Amino acid sequence: MAVIEVTDLRKRYADLTVLDGVSFSVEEGEIFGILGPNGTGKTTTVESVEGLRRPDSGLIRVLGLDPVQDGPKVRELIGVQLQQTQLPENLKVWEALDLYASFYAKPRDWRELLEEWGLADKRNARFGKLSGGQKQRLFIALALVGNPRVAFLDELTTGLDPQARRATWELIKQVRASGVTVVLVSHFMDEVEELCDRVAVFNHGKVVAIDSPAGLVGGEHQMRFTLMAGDMVGLEGLPGVTGVSREGDRVVVSGRGDFATAVTAHLARHQVLVSDLRLDRRTLEDAFTALTGRSFG
Amino acid sequence: MMKLAIVETKLLTREPGALFSLLIPLFILVVFGSSIEPGDTVLLPMALAIAVGLVSLYLLPTTLATYRERGILRRLSTTPVRPGNLLAVQLLLQLVLAVTACGLLMAVAGTVLGAHLPSRVLSGVLVFLVGTASMFAIGLLIAALAPNGRAANGIGVLLYFPMAYLAGLIQPMQQMPDIVAAIGEYTPLGAFGQSLRDVWAGSAPSPLLMGVMAAYALVISIAAAKFFRWE
Structure with a gap:
């Protein structure tokens, strides 16, 4: 079942087209990534879905509801972590959670969230005294305190150290495991690759691709080596191999999927000796560059 | 809603600015209060106007603009x-803070300093409400126009001193040039101060000044509502 449906969203500010026909849908229980450079309409799209902005045209349904017309119902069902928001400096961690829990009809027990997100010992700390990572975890906990069906997380791990990022990823997987659908806006390739079931790639106000990270990377990988001894026959027929080219003793084998294992096994079986063996795997970043025509970051 | 009120109250008590708004007028009252005659009708209205001015020009706009700047309203x-x-x-x-500040001033002035407390209670309350409304409207307009908390604070300071001067809170009205004093009486804080002095002197507040304050409150708060941005 589609939890979010977005159809042909358009938005213009004066001369600038921010959204130029954005469409996608998010399935229940998945982590859906929204990937793209800054200024490509990611945040405008997500904020329209959250009901914070009105697009010029297009249709949005969140759990079957219109985020503007059915705003109160939708806000009861979603949890949001916004980029660049703060809390009052003097607000204590427990007060923030207790306060936000009181906004919802059926909130979660915020004490549980305090434990889950590793904030139990910061319970009485003031927001202004928290580290970047602690603030971020508090924001995520606040996004979940209303017991939402869909959680929107915008630039989840910005400002976190590598260890804290990994820990956050594990927690997000747990959020999905608990049945909450997650919409993740990110510009980190590794994060999207690690977490997302499907990704929408944004460029110039359009969705240029929607697929799983593996599907986006898809395409061909290349294996290169130098022939030392033996005769190379029958590589073309191996499973996954899509092409073999040879220039002197330099060989390039292209293929999909797990073709590299088949190739090395084949070479060993025919006692072909090679050196300088290298496997060039396409990354999500390569896929992104190919899709958008620009490098990331 | 109730919890929001409780949390905001807690935050206000943790805000040093709130304490200053209570203590600065009290400090002025006590310093000058030592030299007043018993039954004085000038000093206490002045301290009250200062207290309301501080809350509405400093605390209110700074708090609201900061809330917007930090994305709290958006969240x-x-x-x-x-x-x-x-x-x-x-x-x-x-x-509530403005009422508390004024209550504190009246209590201290009425007991320790022996200053005059007006017998026209209803008029006094009415003047307080209309005057505070006009000053709060200015605070709201600052909050609406200031891009961030710091700017709101700055604008508040910049407005406070000329307004306090025109209202005769820095220099007695009698020592000011006639034309300045005449203009000053029709500024929001000036009308508030003058109406308070009238009440303290035992007469009814001027309907003209009350009307002026009400007009300020209405027009400025409409402007504030028009210009206010949530983000």
């Missing part, structure tokens, strides 16, 4: 609670 927009509730709670709290 609230994504929850079932409307950010307008936070604004309402803040207005109410700042009003």
Whole structure:
């Protein structure tokens, strides 16, 4: 079942087209990534879905509801972590959670969230005294305190150290495991690759691709080596191999999927000796560059 | 809503600015109060006007502009609670603060200093409400126009001193040039101060000044509502 449906969203500010026909849908229980450079309409799209902005045209349904017309119902069902928001400096961690829990009809027990997100010992700390990572975890906990069906997380791990990022990823997987659908806006390739079931790639106000990270990377990988001894026959027929080219003793084998294992096994079986063996795997970043025509970051 | 009010009250008590708004007028009252005659009708209205001015020009706009700057209003927009509730709670709290400050001043002035307390209680309350409304409207307009908390604070300071001067809070009205004093009487803080002095002197507040304050309150708060941005 589609939890979010977005159809042909358009938005213009004066001369600038921010959204130029954005469409996608998010399935229940998945982590859906929204990937793209800054200024490509990611945040405008997500904020329209959250009901914070009105697009010029297009249709949005969140759990079957219109985020503007059915705003109160939708806000009861979603949890949001916004980029660049703060809390009052003097607000204590427990007060923030207790306060936000009181906004919802059926909130979660915020004490549980305090434990889950590793904030139990910061319970009485003031927001202004928290580290970047602690603030971020508090924001995520606040996004979940209303017991939402869909959680929107915008630039989840910005400002976190590598260890804290990994820990956050594990927690997000747990959020999905608990049945909450997650919409993740990110510009980190590794994060999207690690977490997302499907990704929408944004460029110039359009969705240029929607697929799983593996599907986006898809395409061909290349294996290169130098022939030392033996005769190379029958590589073309191996499973996954899509092409073999040879220039002197330099060989390039292209293929999909797990073709590299088949190739090395084949070479060993025919006692072909090679050196300088290298496997060039396409990354999500390569896929992104190919899709958008620009490098990331 | 109740919890929001409780939390905002806690935050206000943790805010040093709130304490200053209570203590500065009290300090002025006590320093000058040692030299007044018993039954004085000038000093206490002055201290009250200063207290209301401080709350409405410093505390109110700075708090609201900071809330917007920090994205607190925007974050609230994504929850079932409307950010307008936070604004309402803040207005109410700042009003309570202004009342507390004035109550404290009257208590100290009335007991320790032996200053005159007016017998026209109803007129006094009415003047306080209309005057505070006009000053709060200015505070709201600052909050609406200032890009961030710091700017709101700066604008508040910049407005406070000329307004306090025109209202005769820095220099007695009698020592000011006639034309300045005449203009000053029709500024929001000036009309408030003059109406308070009238009440303290035992006469009814001038209907003209009351009307002036009410007009300020209405027009300026409409402008504030028009210019206010949630983000």
